[in-house]
Amino acid sequence: MKIAVVGTGYVGLVSGACLAEFGHRVVCMDKLAERIDFLRQGSIPIYEPGLDDLVARNVEQGRLSFTTDLAEAMADARAIFVAVGTPSVRRGNGYADLSYVYQAAEEIAANLVQDYTVVIDKSTVPVGTARQVQRLIAKANPRAVFDMVSNPEFLREGAAISDFMRPDRVVVGSGSQRAFDVMREIYNPLYLNGTPIVETTLETAELIKYAANAFLAVKISFINEMANLCEAVGADVKPLAKAVGLDGRIGGKFLHPGPGYGGSCFPKDTLALLRIAQEHGSTSRLVEAAVEVNAAQKGRMIKKIRDALGGSEAGKTIGVLGLTFKPETDDLREAPALTILPALSEKGAALQVHDPQGMREAAKIMPECRYLDDPYAVATGADALILMTEWNQYRALDLQRLRELMAQPLFIDLRNVYEPVMMREAGFTYIGVGRLQGAIK
Known part of the structure; x- marks a missing residue:
């Protein structure tokens, strides 16, 4: 045809x-x-x-x-x-x-x-x-x-x-x-x-796309709220998410806490669905809450980083691994990094960053960052290293080499890629999202 x-x-x-x-x-x-x-x-x-x-x-x-x-x-x-x-x-x-x-x-x-x-x-x-x-x-x-x-x-x-x-x-x-x-x-x-x-009908097909993306956004915001609760009560979100996801009625996809969803679809489509509902005299309270939780989650990550640095990022060198909203894309649209990194820079942090595909576009948006060729260059002299996007090449870093390069062995893992016990044994102070922070000093 x-x-x-x-x-x-x-x-x-x-x-x-x-x-x-x-x-x-x-x-x-x-x-x-x-x-x-x-x-x-x-x-x-x-x-x-x-x-x-x-x-x-x-x-x-x-x-x-x-x-x-x-x-x-x-x-x-x-x-x-x-x-x-x-x-x-x-x-x-x-x-x-x-x-x-x-x-x-x-x-x-x-x-x-x-x-x-x-x-x-x-x-x-x-x-x-x-x-x-x-x-x-x-x-x-x-x-x-x-x-x-x-x-x-x-x-x-x-x-x-x-x-x-x-x-x-x-x-x-x-x-x-x-x-x-x-x-x-x-x-x-x-x-x-x-x-x-x-x-189906034209209208139903159009609504299906929004409904599917909104449901996934709700799922992400839910597990982020559970991660925050885990931190408050001394629980661990990783086994919690695994157990919840093993329920066949729920499934494990999108039950991964982090700095919030981004990209070209979820932020735009959730807001569009809310607008459609409003224009037709309906409501979508769950989606409203998901949007609010997602915005707040980025703010929580800024506070998490600031607290890990002793209450202030001023004068600190921070290495950042990953900029895109997810791995295997060059898309920076609504990426959490675009909210988190400028906030740190404005308070006096020096940012040195790496991303396999997103640096060219990021340099136009955040010229204040220093863009480097590999993760180890990013770690050199850093007071903290933030894993922002879970690219595969960040999943098996040489931890001993990282520690030797960094000014302070502080690893802030916003994607929970690494295990706290392993990072502690490698000599790092490790901060994850919803992990048992008190056990890893």
Whole structure:
């Protein structure tokens, strides 16, 4: 099948490459000529493990191409995926900027000349957006024969290809049996593998994405609250989380305490869900609480670091391992580091940091930090070392070497990567999140 993908950002590029891997002929379109030239040269504008090889293979085999011409992309296409950005209008207000979606709709309408086409909204959008896109296209091109589909993505940064090729489920929202048939053809490899396909209405499909992300955010905030309670009563969150997660009704995923959730989805989608609920006269108290807990957790981490340094970070050198909101991505959006590190710097701390993928972008946002090439350079002369992001290369550090390089053997592990007893035996004062701090002096 010929498929057009409008937008070559994270979702569009991953989706287009994976659809090509399924055997479809995919043309990815973007207005940014520089980005299209970049892709045509074989370069990938984002970091996602395995994406460069996937794109190169499908370009070489003639199934994937790139263009700035929407008419070219849509020519003979039976399906058009809309995967443009929907950023918040203003940080923290929950309103999504739908201007790119609506602009894409108008331009798609002008180029709909075939007998029948399915327009598929892949972007994360508020409930009712697909209906509005449908109205815009129908108004702009009354002769267009098309159906609208909502097909939300559930791609985790760092594991996006696996999530697309082997998903937990595929959600397809529409009011047309003909559209459902086309979507089954698009996702035929997944049907053959027995992947659950949820077919529902447009509005339900749109809400599913927000509900799923909000539930995971609630789960993260819950375990962070339990970690804080563990510190207060002298309990240990690690066995607590393990025991709770072994309950089949709950599961262990996302029960890992830390400095709070970040990234492009959870912060934006939880606020958007609250805004949708408010606009429809409903409430979501659990999600409200999760958002509040997440904001407070970052403040707690600043206090944890400050207390570990004796009550003040002024004049102290602090090494930081990791900047991105999670490992295996270069994404810094809403990363806890962007809240925690400036607060420390403002109070007089000298920060020397390392991240495998995030330093180039971080340097634009936090120029006050010193960016170094490896973890051991970061540890040199440091009064404390903070593990902020659990990259694999930080999981087996040479502890003896670290201790010898540091001015003070203080290790603040905001991801609970290391075991307190092991760190104590290595000569460190170890501070985790919800761990038995009193036992490790």
